[in-house]
Amino acid sequence: MTTITRPTANSGGMLGSLGRLIAKLYEWHWYVLPPVVGIAMMAMIVGAVVVAPREAVEGQVQRLMYIHVPSAIAAYMAFGVVFVCSLMVLWKRDMRYDAVARGAATVGVLFTALMLATGALWGRPIWGTFWAWDARLTSSLLLFLLYAAYLLARSLADELDEQAARYSAVYAIVAYLDVPIIQMSVRWWRTLHPQPIVMRLPGDQQLPTSMLLVLYAGMIGILLLTTWLIVLRSETERIGARATALRATLDRAEGN
């Protein structure tokens, strides 16, 4: 511990030691993240199925909330990572950020699909329909389409093509900045989905404490899972790019 925080001559001050702390922590992710994610996910499943009380009006189907709401938050988090990494691709011209952006986009699309699927299953018994053109549903669907398009563009281009990475980064930035405008327009267009009930002041809380605790456990579980998946995907993308580069070098060598 002391070796990490101790300032040295070439540490570059606070930021440098913080960077090294993060790097040190990242080295340990392979040992730390899988068991932690496993425990958190088990806690979430047990919490959602056993601990949480049955909702009086909606019944058992309401338990979908413990996966629906965290999935939405996980998707937003992943897309935030895509946005930041895309900015870094343009700024630092480092293809490693592109690998992280691609990995995070894949995870984000996965969780958006999970959110839409659980939402549809929940909506059928409660609203009487799988799908409605409500503002939130519409904007979530568009979010899914935007990042699916990003992944499509990225997979059609060569993964070593730095120019294509820059263009995709531009698209990811435009897509992220488009989300508030989409939300405003569809809110004006149609507005069935309940307003957020989790992020409220303590005095104004609508969920009973037992449900809220399970929901928080679900959020922690899914956020850790998201982190783990993003790390895995990004490393896969990076190793894949390296393999492609090696193959290209080999082909060139054999050609000579």
Add this chain to the structure above:
Amino acid sequence: MSSSWAVLEKDLRLLWRHRTGWLSALTFATISVLTYSFAFDLVTAEVKPLLPGVLWVTFLFAGTIACSRSFADEVEQGTFDALLLAPVPRTALYVGKVLANCVALLAVEVAVMLLATILFNVPLLTPALVLSVAVGTVGYVSLTTLLSTLGAHVRAREVLLPVLSLPLLVPLLIAGVRSTSAALDMPNGDAPWTLLLVVFAIWSILGSALLFPLAVER
């Protein structure tokens, strides 16, 4: 400033000499409006409520066709690299292309609105409607032109551009349809749709002008 003007002049000349792009967009738009009129004529006698949707879907698809090859020809001929080497701000390269595409699409849109006026018997060339269409055109052309730069680098770009651009353009489509409905004296809700069109146009042109130089940097 004079360099930006030179770029615009170059793009307009290119537009005129290279007519296939916007002529195919015009042909597509004409056939699209005709097809809609055949399709809806069987369903309902009252086509006026459907018109805003018909117009804007046609405009967006025509825009995709017209903008898709904005930079493709220049990249294929190798002149794009020459332009990047030229002592011209890169934003000017983008703005020239957007203005040229806007000119082409406004011509296509006026033709479509004339045709729709005749086919659907609804006077469309009113100031309010022309204004909302013009603002909307700036919005979608600026974004589609930015995204078309991506197309020059990937396979299957004809499919990719609409897949990329249409989800982004949904706010513009909703606002355009609603403000067109308002201009045709139809119920459209009480939101300021024309304002949203203006906001979208400003957002897309500013964002694209900032991001274009970063995208084409080598």
